[in-house]
Amino acid sequence: MTDTAVSATAYADRDRLAALWYQEVERFRAERPESERLWRAATPHLPDGVPMLWMAKWPGPWPVYVTSAAGAHFTDVDGLDHVDLCLGDTGAMCGHAPPASVAALSAQLAKGSTFMLPTEDAAIAAELLSDRFGVPSWQFTLSATDANRSVIRYARQVTGRRKILVHDYCYHGSVDETFATLDADGAVVERRGNIGAPVPPSETTAVVPFNDIPALERALATGEIAAMLIEPALTNIGIVLPEDGYHAAVRELCTRYGTILVIDETHTISAGPGGMTKADGLQPDAVVVGKSIGGGIPAAAFGMTAELAQRARDSLELEDIDVGGVGGTLAGNALSLVGIRATLSEVLTPAAFENMTARAVEWTAGVQASIDEFGAPWQVTRLGARAEYSFRATPPRDGAEAAAADDFELQQYLHLHALNRGILITPFHNMALMSPATTSGDVDRHTVAFREAVESLYG
Incomplete structure (x- = not known):
C-alpha cells in the first residue's frame, strides 16, 4: 500500500492493516484471472486499462469486468456473483435492467x-x-x-x-x-x-x-x-x-x-x-x-x-x-x-422507495452492530435508501470534519475485503445504496462480511 495522509481518528496499526491488505490482494489475484486477462489486453489503448481514469481507483490490482447484471446483482467474467450496493454511484439506483x-x-x-x-x-x-x-x-x-x-x-x-x-x-x-x-x-x-x-x-x-x-x-x-x-x-x-x-x-x-x-x-x-x-x-x-x-x-x-x-x-x-x-x-x-x-x-415509485428505505435501515443496523461489538471509533449515517459509515466516532457537522476522518488505505482494505466476498460498495467512499430489487438476504451478506472485516481490524 502507498503512503497516504492519515486522519487523526484513523486506524493505528498500519502494519496489521498492510498484512490484511496483502492477503486480500492475493485472494483477488487468484480468483479473477479472466478480469486480469481483459485488463492487460486493454492497457495498450486505454490509460490504466480503463475507459475513464477514475475507474482505476477501484481496490485491487485490476478492475473487475462485468458480463451481465439484473436487479441488485451482477456477474463478472470469472463467473462470480456480486451484490451491487454501489449501483453505479446512484446511476443504477433503480436496479440493473429494470x-x-x-x-x-x-x-x-x-x-x-x-x-x-x-x-x-x-x-x-x-x-x-x-x-x-x-x-x-x-x-x-x-x-x-x-x-x-x-x-x-x-x-x-x-x-x-x-x-x-x-x-x-x-x-x-x-x-x-x-x-x-x-x-x-x-x-x-x-x-x-x-x-x-x-x-x-x-x-x-x-x-x-x-x-x-x-x-x-x-x-x-x-x-x-x-x-x-x-x-x-x-x-x-x-x-x-x-x-x-x-x-x-x-x-x-x-x-x-x-x-x-x-x-x-x-x-x-x-x-x-x-x-x-x-x-x-x-x-x-x-x-x-x-x-x-x-x-x-x-x-x-x-x-x-x-x-x-x-x-x-x-x-x-x-x-x-x-x-x-x-x-x-x-x-x-x-x-x-x-x-x-x-x-x-x-x-422508482413511492412503494419502491419504501422497500429501498427498509433495506437501508437493515444495512445501517448491521453496520452499527459490528461497530458496537468491536468498539471501532466509527459512525454510520443514513439518508433514505442510502447509508454510509465513516472513520470518526460522531456524525460530521460539515464537509471539513468528514474529510478529516478519511483514511484511504483503510477504505481500500474494507472495499477489497467486501469485493472478495461478492459485495460491491462505492469506491470513492463507504456508501451503500439500495435498489427496488435489493433483498434482506443481500443486506445480510454485507452484514456478515462487514463484521468479519471489523473483527480482522479490532478483534
Missing part, C-alpha cells in the same frame, strides 16, 4: 433514438418531475453535470452576477465552479485533485461550510452571488445531514439577497420519490436531478419555478438560442425521455 425501463427503451430504439425534435414523452416526463419536486418548468440534459452547468449559466444571465456559492467539500459532478474549498485561513482555493482549472476558483466561486448560517449570510451579503448550488445533504464526502433550521435559513437568506437557490438532488433522491425537496418541504428556485431517472441510460433534468423560467426565457433571443452554452444536440433525445417516463412511473 424490466419496465428496458421494455420502453427497447421499443423506442426500434423507432429511433434522437431527432432534435420533441416527442410526447417529453411533456409526460416533465409532468412527472414537476409532481415530485414541486417546480413546474423542466429542461432535459444527458447528465447532472450538464444540468448544473445550464442552471448556473441561466442564473448568471438573469441576475447579472458572476459568482456561485457552494458548500465546502461539495460534489456536483465536473462543474468547474464547484471544485473549490476553504484553506486553513478561510480563503477559497482549488480542491485537492482538481485538474486543469480554467481560472482560480476564487474568481468564480464563494465557499461556506455546511450548516454554518453566519458564514452563509456573510457570503450572500456581498451581493456577488448569482446562485447558491447545494446538495440538501452532503453525500460525496460521507453523508452530512442538515441541522434543524438550516434549510429555512438558506431559503430566507437567498431570497433576501436576490440569489437563486439551486438544489441538486442527484444523490439525495435516495430520501424519497421527490428527494429531500419533497420530503422536507424545501422551496428551491431550481432543482437538478440525474443519474437514476433514465433507467440506466444517460439522462438528467433541471426544473425551475415559473418565475425563474420566464426570466430566463425573456433574456434570450430566438436567433441566438442555440449558441448560448446551454444544451447539446443529444440533450432531450427521445430515448432518454422514454427512459425517464418509464422509470419514474413504473420503477
Whole structure:
C-alpha cells in the first residue's frame, strides 16, 4: 500500500492493516484471472486499462469486468456473483435492467433514438418531475453535470452576477465552479485533485461550510452571488445531514439577497420519490436531478419555478438560442425521455422507495452492530435508501470534519475485503445504496462480511 495522509481518528496499526491488505490482494489475484486477462489486453489503448481514469481507483490490482447484471446483482467474467450496493454511484439506483425501463427503451430504439425534435414523452416526463419536486418548468440534459452547468449559466444571465456559492467539500459532478474549498485561513482555493482549472476558483466561486448560517449570510451579503448550488445533504464526502433550521435559513437568506437557490438532488433522491425537496418541504428556485431517472441510460433534468423560467426565457433571443452554452444536440433525445417516463412511473415509485428505505435501515443496523461489538471509533449515517459509515466516532457537522476522518488505505482494505466476498460498495467512499430489487438476504451478506472485516481490524 502507498503512503497516504492519515486522519487523526484513523486506524493505528498500519502494519496489521498492510498484512490484511496483502492477503486480500492475493485472494483477488487468484480468483479473477479472466478480469486480469481483459485488463492487460486493454492497457495498450486505454490509460490504466480503463475507459475513464477514475475507474482505476477501484481496490485491487485490476478492475473487475462485468458480463451481465439484473436487479441488485451482477456477474463478472470469472463467473462470480456480486451484490451491487454501489449501483453505479446512484446511476443504477433503480436496479440493473429494470424490466419496465428496458421494455420502453427497447421499443423506442426500434423507432429511433434522437431527432432534435420533441416527442410526447417529453411533456409526460416533465409532468412527472414537476409532481415530485414541486417546480413546474423542466429542461432535459444527458447528465447532472450538464444540468448544473445550464442552471448556473441561466442564473448568471438573469441576475447579472458572476459568482456561485457552494458548500465546502461539495460534489456536483465536473462543474468547474464547484471544485473549490476553504484553506486553513478561510480563503477559497482549488480542491485537492482538481485538474486543469480554467481560472482560480476564487474568481468564480464563494465557499461556506455546511450548516454554518453566519458564514452563509456573510457570503450572500456581498451581493456577488448569482446562485447558491447545494446538495440538501452532503453525500460525496460521507453523508452530512442538515441541522434543524438550516434549510429555512438558506431559503430566507437567498431570497433576501436576490440569489437563486439551486438544489441538486442527484444523490439525495435516495430520501424519497421527490428527494429531500419533497420530503422536507424545501422551496428551491431550481432543482437538478440525474443519474437514476433514465433507467440506466444517460439522462438528467433541471426544473425551475415559473418565475425563474420566464426570466430566463425573456433574456434570450430566438436567433441566438442555440449558441448560448446551454444544451447539446443529444440533450432531450427521445430515448432518454422514454427512459425517464418509464422509470419514474413504473420503477422508482413511492412503494419502491419504501422497500429501498427498509433495506437501508437493515444495512445501517448491521453496520452499527459490528461497530458496537468491536468498539471501532466509527459512525454510520443514513439518508433514505442510502447509508454510509465513516472513520470518526460522531456524525460530521460539515464537509471539513468528514474529510478529516478519511483514511484511504483503510477504505481500500474494507472495499477489497467486501469485493472478495461478492459485495460491491462505492469506491470513492463507504456508501451503500439500495435498489427496488435489493433483498434482506443481500443486506445480510454485507452484514456478515462487514463484521468479519471489523473483527480482522479490532478483534
